[in-house]
Amino acid sequence: MSSANLTFVEEIVLLALDDETGALLPMPPLAFRYALAGAAICDLALLNRIDTDPNQLVVLSKEPTGDPLLDHALSAILSVQTPLRVSGWLNMLSEISKTLEAAALDRLVARGILRREEKKILWVFGTRRYPTVDNQERAEVRTRLADLILGDDLPDPRDAILISLLSASHLSDKIFAGKEFKARSERMATLAKMDLVGREVAGIIDVVTRTLNASLPIGM
Amino acid sequence: MDITENIQNSATVLGLTGRLDGLTSGTLERKVDALLAGGAKRIVFDCGQLLYVSSAGLRVFLSSAKKLKAAGGSAAFAALTPAVREVFELSGFTTMLEIHPDAAAATAAKA
Numbered sequence: 001m002s003s004a005n006l007t008f009v010e011e012i013v014l015l016a017l018d019d020e021t022g023a024l025l026p027m028p029p030l031a032f033r034y035a036l037a038g039a040a041i042c043d044l045a046l047l048n049r050i051d052t053d054p055n056q057l058v059v060l061s062k063e064p065t066g067d068p069l070l071d072h073a074l075s076a077i078l079s080v081q082t083p084l085r086v087s088g089w090l091n092m093l094s095e096i097s098k099t100l101e102a103a104a105l106d107r108l109v110a111r112g113i114l115r116r117e118e119k120k121i122l123w124v125f126g127t128r129r130y131p132t133v134d135n136q137e138r139a140e141v142r143t144r145l146a147d148l149i150l151g152d153d154l155p156d157p158r159d160a161i162l163i164s165l166l167s168a169s170h171l172s173d174k175i176f177a178g179k180e181f182k183a184r185s186e187r188m189a190t191l192a193k194m195d196l197v198g199r200e201v202a203g204i205i206d207v208v209t210r211t212l213n214a215s216l217p218i219g220m
Numbered sequence: 221m222d223i224t225e226n227i228q229n230s231a232t233v234l235g236l237t238g239r240l241d242g243l244t245s246g247t248l249e250r251k252v253d254a255l256l257a258g259g260a261k262r263i264v265f266d267c268g269q270l271l272y273v274s275s276a277g278l279r280v281f282l283s284s285a286k287k288l289k290a291a292g293g294s295a296a297f298a299a300l301t302p303a304v305r306e307v308f309e310l311s312g313f314t315t316m317l318e319i320h321p322d323a324a325a326a327t328a329a330k331a
Contacts, residue, residue, distance in 0.1 A: 045275060051242030052275045054310060060242045154286040154316060157279040193312035194282070196275050 006137065008039035009069060011162060013104040014113065014138055016171055022117060022129035025174045028209045035169035036100045037093035038201040040073040041086070042161045045197070049074055052196055057089045069103040072096065086200045105130060113137050142175060148191065149176060149184050155191055163191045164198020168205055221270075223251055229327040231262035231296075237269035240277030248277075252284045261293035264326040268299035273307050285317055294318065298326040 006014065012035050016024055024032065041057070044050045047065050051058050062078055064071045076096055077089065084092065093100075108114045114130040132138065145163055148155055155163065166172040167188060181188070193199060221244040224235035232255055240248060255263060265281065267273075273281075285295040296318040300308060308314045320326035 045242075046279075048242055048246075048276075053241075053272075054307065058242070058274075154282065154289060156286060157282050160282065190312045190315055193310075194278075194316070196278075196311065199310075 007043045007067065007070065007104070008161060008165065009036055009043060009100050010104045010108060011141060012036060012039045012165055012169075012171075013101055014108055015141065015166065015175060016169075017114070017130055017132070019132055019135065019138070022114065022131035025171060027169050027171060028205055029212055030094070030208050031169040031171075031205045032101075033094040033097040034090055034201045034204050034208075035165050035171070036097040036104075037090045038165050038168065038197045040070065040093055040100055041089060041197050042165070042195070043067075043070050044074055044077070046158070046161075050077065052086050054196060055085060056083060057086050069100060069107070072099060072103070086197060087204055090197075090200055090204055146176060146181075149181060149188055152187075155194065160191060160194040161198060163188070164193070164195035165201060167192035168198050168202035170205075221247065223248065225251075228264075228323065231264050231327040232260050233264045233266050233323050233327060235266040235269065235323075239272040239274075240270060240280070241272065241274040242276040245274075245276040245280040249280045249283070252280075252287070256287055256291055256293075261288070261291070262296070262327075263288060263293070264296045264298055264320075264323055266298050266323040266326075267301060267304050268322070270301055270304050273304050278307065278311055278313065281313070281317070296320055296326040296329065298323045 016027070016032060018025055041050065041052070045052060047070070049059070049061050049065060051060055059077065065074065073093060073096065076093060080092060105114065109116050109130070113132065113134050115133045117129045117131060141162070145159060148159055148163070163172065166175065172188065192202070221236060221238040221240055226233050234251065236248070252263065263284065281297070288295045298320045299322045300319065320329060
């Protein structure tokens with residue numbers, strides 16, 4: 001199955017998991033929530049349910065997409081009557097990010113890409129991991145994005161969105177960590193700018209990180 | 221959005237008037253696909269009358285440029301209005317895409 005069949009929410013969840021352990025890769029605080037919120041907005045945009053510009057998000061169609069995960073996000077958007085900037089919508093959708101994550105994980109497990117593993121830590125605390133069953137999806141998207149970063153081709157709009165969201169959540173630092181990628185940081189920054197929603201996600205995560213750092217005692 | 225079409229220096233110049241957004245971007249995309257199917261190799265998007273471009277519009281511009289490049293051709297963008305230029309600069313499109321001050325310059329340039 002091509003990764004093009006996955007929603008952005010599913011792709012972000014898949015790429016956010018460690019290949020071996022199935023645990024979430026380290027990210028700045030709340031980054032994953034906002035990345036998922038941004039992914040949901042981008043999925044709805046590509047399905048022509050909404051559109052965005054630097055100042056607003058506009059509903060184009062209230063028609064359900066047929067995808068329960070995305071229809072949940074669309075319903076959340078439709079339930080708010082007040083016009084919001086994209087950042088406002090990201091804040092709103094970040095509140096349902098756990099639901100989006102859970103639905104995406106269920107679907108990735110159902111597709112045989114991940115498996116669900118319950119682990120006990122210290123025999124008291126349970127934790128759930130999602131090790132990879134079939135790495136083809138993840139490998140395919142990583143290769144495609146790596147080729148894009150290391151090359152000079154124009155991105156497909158879908159790949160521009162994905163790179164923008166991965167960069168915003170700092171997942172790209174983990175996924176594309178080699179020296180060859182560090183040498184292409186300017187290219188990465190250019191690609192990351194190309195999607196407006198991804199830029200807004202980056203902005204929010206930056207604010208959250210700075211706010212948290214400012215509240216820490218000196219020396220920490 | 222209205223789209224005019226004419227040929228200048230072997231390039232197809234598409235004059236865009238109005239708003240390029242989620243409601244109109246499909247029309248432009250189909251127009252570009254038809255031109256590509258007809259063998260067009262150079263398309264200039266004359267944005268001199270384009271008042272607004274949304275994320276959907278940017279995606280069509282990007283995908284058009286990519287499709288043309290893949291077909292051995294090229295896309296250029298001309299006469300960006302201030303509103304369009306602002307969005308292009310915000311999105312880094314000014315560094316990734318070929319931009320010209322007007323359609324004449326765009327059609328005279330060799331890709």
